[in-house]
Structures are given as C-alpha cells and as structure tokens.
Amino acid sequence: MANRVLLNRPGQKTVTTTKDEENQTWVQYVALIRDNGDREAFAKLFHHFAPRVKAFLMRSGADASLAEECTQEVMAALWQKAHMFDPTRASVATWIFTIARNRKIDAFRKQRRPEPEDLTWGPEHEPDQADALALQQETDQLGHAIAQLPDTQRELIEQAYFGDLSHREIAEQTGLPLGTIKSRIRLALDRLRHSMK
Amino acid sequence: MTDTIEHHLTDALLMAYSAGTLPEAFNLTVATHVSMCDECRARLGAFDTIGGALIEDCIETDVAPDSLDATLELINNPAKASEPVGASRASDCILPAPLRDYIGGDLSAVKWKPVGMGVKQAILPTSKEATARLLFIPAGAAVPDHGHRGTELTLVLQGAFADETDRFARGDIEVADEDLNHTPVADIGADCICLAATDAPLRFKGLLPRLMQPFLKI
Structure with a gap:
C-alpha cells in the first residue's frame, strides 16, 4: 500500500477535521469529472488548485506567462487523467503535485520524465473507501507535521x-x-x- | 522477487526524484528500481505526499481572468496527443517498463558495444548532465578498479555482483560516491547485467583503462 512506510501508525485516530472533509470533497469532484464530465466540479477544483500550481511554478523559476500556460495544461491533464486517479494511493493535492512536477521537467528542461511502471491491478480495481479515507487523513496529518517543522x-x-x-x-x-x-x-x-x- | 531486495535508494535520492531535480539518467535509474521494489515505491509515495502538502500551503498566485475558460478550451481541443499511459508490469519481460522505453524493447533489443575483457555496454539516450548505460559483465569477470568524482548508481537487472562493500543481486541498487573505490566482480553463476548512472566520469586506477576512457565514454 502506497505511502504507508512513512505514514503508517497503529491505533490511528478517526477524528475528521475540516481539512479531511475538504480532501474528501476533492476526491468526489475528481470522480464527478471522470463519470459525468462535470464542469461545475472542475471549476471548484480549478478555483482551489490553479492559483497554487501557478505559485509553485513561479517559485520554481517560471515567469508569469509560462507559469500560466503550464498551469492550464496541468489542470487540463487533471480532467483528461481523472480515470487514473486512485484515492487509496494519493490525495488530490499529491496527485496534482506529481502532474505539475512532470510538466515542469518537460517545459523547463525539455526532458522526458521516466516513471515507474504501474502496479498490476486491472481497470476494474475499485478503490476501497476505508483505505481512501485513511490515506486522506494521513496526508492531512503530514501537512500538519510539515507546518510544525x-x-x-x-x-x-x-x-x-x-x-x-x-x-x-x-x-x-x-x-x-x-x-x-x-x-x-x-x-x-x-x-x-x-x-x- | 521484491522481498529479496536488500539494497535500497537513499532518502536523498527519493526526495530529489520526487522533487524532480535529478538528471534524466538518475531519474531513469530511480524509476527502474522503484518498478522492482515495493518498499521504495511506498517511500516515494510519502515524498510525493510532502510535495502535495507544500503545494497545498503555497501562497496563491492569481491566474489570468480567462484562465478557466482557456483550460476548458484545452480540454475540448487537446493541442497534442495526451501523454502515453504508464505501461504495466509485463511478466514475460526481464527489464522494467521505464528501461524498455529507453531501449525500444526488452533485453534482446539492446545494441551492445564491446569494451574489452568480455565486458559490453550500451549508452542510453538521456540529457548530458549524467550518463546512463547498460553494462554486461560475463560470469566471474571484473569491471576494472575505479573511483568516482560524483555519484554512481548501479542497479542489478540480472545475475549478481560483489565488490569490497557487499553483494548485489537483481533489484539491488548500489549508491557509490566519491569515497568509494571498488572492483565489482560478477557472480560465477550467471552473466551480470546492470544499469549504471554517473554524473561525472569514473576514475579508473589502472593506466590502460584511463587511456581508453575518452573513447569508451565512461
């Protein structure tokens, strides 16, 4: 199971925070895009993440116009790859980070980004709700831990x-x-x- | 086979791979090891999670007023074919998918060039900051004693080798830096095939290999 080496801990608390609920909402929006091509869900994700992706790209050295162009491509990729998102392996923020990072390598350095091969589970793999919830909570907890550094x-x-x-x-x-x-x-x-x- | 891996990637390499700051040749080597190693895959997931948390905390930068519409336009009319979907694990292949991508096929498609003593190599097409090459070491043979100016990653794909530090078998990765001088020797049982990435030329100790170094590009 992805992410468990750093994140796993026994006796995990099940308190949900506002941030948890937000993470769950993003997961539902990605599913709505995948299943229904839902523009409203996409607009909400865009509103939250696009300004963050743009900030990330500018801090990485892009000027405003390159960052804007790449942000639009990253967000378009989110729509196009919605069927590949697995909430038991990553939060939406983590997933968007990996898309933005790959776009950055491609656009800034003109290089290919070799990715590990996918694990063997078929397209019929349905993510387990409890696993997905646990992962979103762990992600939230790691965010807190980083803020406390x-x-x-x-x-x-x-x-x-x-x-x-x-x-x-x-x-x-x-x-x-x-x-x-x-x-x-x-x-x-x-x-x-x-x-x- | 993933349970038998004893030599893993360092935190520094996994973090730099996640951040996207490694040279292409190192990215290829990390991606190939992670394809073979569930433990490093899980650790990499944690580093990606750090990246996600940092993006979540970014102070927002305003996007262009028409940004959402322009993005929807992109979605409706993709300018270029979307990236190929990550290849799945194919059980009948010796090499993991990211490596097959660079070779254009499995082991049989490698264009080997002899470098002496039965050792063969094939340099893979990556950016110039670092070099990735496949090494074929005949069973029982040695790669000449060498040191490093930078970092050298050696990932075993078939067979095994041993050097002054330990023994490395399929899936194991050796991370060597400036402090290590070593003479890798292939196990007697089988020919050894490795993926090696270096960010600086190797320093061979014997005179002959050093003279040949510019010609061999290692």
Missing part, C-alpha cells in the same frame, strides 16, 4: 521541492555548508516520521 528545516525542504535546486546549488545560494543542509533535511525527515507514529 522549525523554519530552518521547512525552508530547506521547500527549496528542495520548489527551487529546482540540488543540495549543492542550495549551498551556493544560502551560503550554508553542504553538510549542514543534508543534516537539516535528515532531521526534518526524522521529525516527520516521528510525528506520523
């Missing part, structure tokens, strides 16, 4: 994801020694693992 650690993680920078390039930009960057990121990951237990 000390600024020095969270900023380095953000730079690693958004800045399109290697650790060496982060070292050049921040003036921090490479060893410090690596150990802070390691500390951040340890902390995230701990908070998911």
